[in-house]
Amino acid sequence: MTGKVLNIEAPGLMSTIQDVGRFGYQRFGISTSGASDQGALRLGNLLLGNDAGAAAVEITFGGFAAVFTAATAFALSGGDLSPTLNGTPVATGVVYMAVANDRLTMAAPVSGFRSYLHLPGGVVCEQVLGSAATYQPAHIGGIDGRALIAGDELAAGEPSRVMMAGTTLDFPVTPPAQTPQPVRVLLGPQDDHFTARGIRTFLDEIFTVTDRSNRQGVRLDGPEVEAEGDSYDIVSDAVVTGSIQIPGDRKPIILMSDRQTTGGYPKIAVVVTVDLPLIAQAAPSAQIQFVAISREDAVALLGEQEVAINNISVVAPDLRELVLTVDLEAHHVGVPGHRGEQQASRFQIELDGNRHTVAIENIE
Amino acid sequence: MPDYPRILNAGDSALVVEFGDAVDAAINQSVYNFSAALESDALPGVREIIPTYRSALVNFDPLVITHVEIEEAIDRAISRATALDTDERRSLTFTLPVLYGGDDGPDLARVAEHNSIRPEDVVRIHTSGVYRVFMLGFLPGFPYLGGMDERIATPRLATPRISVPAGAVGIAESQTGVYPMDSPGGWNLIGLTPVQFFDPNAAPPVPIQPGSFIRFESKAAAEIEEIRQQISDGTYEIPAEGSSG
Known part of the structure; x- marks a missing residue:
């Protein structure tokens, strides 16, 4: 169909x-x-x-x-x-x-x-x-x-x-949200553009998602992240989804799916892959706290997530005594007592006091 | 000053290989030689190599190829690229036909006036340059070109245009470029090329390779019309010659 x-x-x-x-x-x-x-x-x-x-x-x-x-x-x-x-x-x-x-x-x-x-x-x-x-x-x-x-x-x-x-x-299917939301990052590639104080601000303080966020980037408000020599420009280079750049207003922007491919602001860190969904689901006014982890830990988290997803089972509903006849040869799905070959139709079935809705659809 | 080249983390699934910290033709050439060398390894797990002004970003799946493995491959590619003789570099020079001035180049007179030269001098100087495509970015197919003559450098328009047509050839400060698609823009427009810089249905979608070179050629309206027809018939190919630039 x-x-x-x-x-x-x-x-x-x-x-x-x-x-x-x-x-x-x-x-x-x-x-x-x-x-x-x-x-x-x-x-x-x-x-x-x-x-x-x-x-x-x-x-x-x-x-x-x-x-x-x-x-x-x-x-x-x-x-x-x-x-x-x-x-x-x-x-x-x-x-x-x-x-x-x-x-x-x-x-x-x-x-x-x-x-x-x-x-x-x-x-x-x-x-x-x-x-x-x-x-x-x-x-x-x-x-x-x-x-x-x-x-x-x-x-x-x-x-x-x-x-x-x-x-x-x-x-x-819905990641649990926390306030503030810890978001794990890997420092770099331009963390050396920032002062020790700038790095501390970035990792110790809490940032707030602003409503000037979209599919290109999530703009944060919070304390200013100080760069070495007050320079917030680099020779443009390539970025990835999750790159955190600090432009001239000293407030972090997390680059998301519709980001441009290159950027001219220093990138203090990159969000680890497994935590990117947390950023995608952070609504304006959500609070974020960055936590630096090692490259090895970030890859290990990715590996663990992959194993967990590969082990997920699809769980069919407990239909008890309801028998659905499925004839794949004849492309026919039926419920006892009804024939639903031609038109989509819907039934209410009561089992043990619970009402279930069953829809019969055409399979072509 | 750090020692170049150097390898930096860009998250858990990418590494940046930096060859310097400046907009410089020699550094940019190293980036492209390295990218070509690593590309030729066709390593499993490597998703894409993105060359830019002074570095290349290697995007990969760390569950398929480890950081250690890819760093070793990067080191080997750097050695091979450094050993490349200049003559072995295979950069192309594309020649783009341009209709200068008139309705398609409404700011040609402004550029001439700003530099106290005649409009035909602007065209002569602009067409005599060979421009390095340092990288593509900003918009699909937008070339960051280097090497424009300072004699035609002109500040951006005070008020950007709401719509600049695809193919518009412009000047902003000491940069020249081509708009790959209709977009707002504040560059001085001196002409228009019928060549399509971004066609999502073509393979590749962008005809100009990053790391190559571009020159502009002034064409009369009738010739441009002919090229436009060839493009719509699918018979046009951008004139390109191999050289090291």
């Missing part, structure tokens, strides 16, 4: 189609872009059985509304922007079945800042330089290289397996 399944009614503060990112073109000045919270993207895709880097809708802050135009499974990952389906709260990290005219909304953050809406097989759109990621400054990726607008129709891809409502992962 592929085709248009979702109609955007209100994109909210900003919604874009994002995937794992666009790699191999930074030397040409083309940014990687991709999901701000790569951890959430990967877990959401795992939940739906999609390719780890498949495209999803990155929804920022809230004010989002969309109407399903066909029966489909969907799942949310990342921040909790108080999502509802037809007015009923839905959980992040759980597979749901929607049918035509179901309405998904996200009002405002309960925790985190960015939510990811995943569809079976990933959101389908034109690949530019090997990626679906929207990169607005260059007008490429997503839909015509722009953020989503009301009226955009999104298509789902080819699902890798039969979807079951209530499926979860045995792993938390």
Whole structure:
């Protein structure tokens, strides 16, 4: 089953189609872009059985509304922007079945800042330089290289397996937030541009995320980070996602997915890969405390995370006595007593006093 | 002063190899020789090598190739690159056709006036230069060019234009450059090239290689129109010759 399944009614503060990112073109000045919270993207895709880097809708802050135009499974990952389906709260990290005219909304953050809406097989759109990621400054990726607008129709891809409502992962899909949030960094490459006092300020003080933050960079407010000779310029060099540069106003900027490929400010440190999702989910006014760790520790953390993710199991819902007949040869999914070959339909089933919703979708 | 080249951490998945601390042709050439040498190793786990003015960033997966392994490979690539003879450097010089002045170069007169020369002198001086592409950045395909003649240096416009067309050739202080896509900009526009600096559907998406050279050639409106037609037919190739510059 592929085709248009979702109609955007209100994109909210900003919604874009994002995937794992666009790699191999930074030397040409083309940014990687991709999901701000790569951890959430990967877990959401795992939940739906999609390719780890498949495209999803990155929804920022809230004010989002969309109407399903066909029966489909969907799942949310990342921040909790108080999502509802037809007015009923839905959980992040759980597979749901929607049918035509179901309405998904996200009002405002309960925790985190960015939510990811995943569809079976990933959101389908034109690949530019090997990626679906929207990169607005260059007008490429997503839909015509722009953020989503009301009226955009999104298509789902080819699902890798039969979807079951209530499926979860045995792993938390929303990283726990703390105040202040410790964020681990590796000092360098230009930490030698800063005075000992500047480094101490950077590591000992608390910084606050400002509302002048976006997909290019998270701008922090806080005490001034002092550079050697009061010089905040370097000969421009390449940056990575997570590079923390200190420009002339002496306040840190953490470079994120839509960053430019090169920069002319000294970079005091780089956020370790496993902590990048914390930055992606830090809303304005969130507090951050940087903690320097060694290169060996940063790589060890990455290795441990990889092992943990590889050990995640997809947990099917406990359906007790409900028997679903699945005939993959005939592309037919049925529930005893009903035939749902032609049209999507939805049933309420009561088991042990619990009501379950079962949606039957066409599989073509 | 640190000893160059030196290797610096840029997070847990990248290293920066610095060859100096200045905008300098010899340093920049070392960066490109090194990048080519490391690239030719085609090491597993290396995602991308990004050469810039005076350093190259090596982006890799530390779970596939360890920091120690990659640092050894970097040391070997530095040795090989340093041993390269000048004649073995294979930098290309691209010649870009430009229609100078008129509607496509609305600031040509301003540049001439600022430097107390005639507009045709600006064109003569601009087309006589060979410009090193120190790096690409800022926008897809935006070339940071070096080597412009100070006789045509001109301050940026007091009020930037809201939209500058792709292909606009400009001057800002003692830099010259080409806008790869429609964007706002405050450079003095002296002409326009029909050559596309960024085409996401082409392979590679940017025709100008960083580390190469660019020269500009003044063309008449009719010739530019012909080239524009060839570009839209897909039959145009930017004239390029191999040299060390």
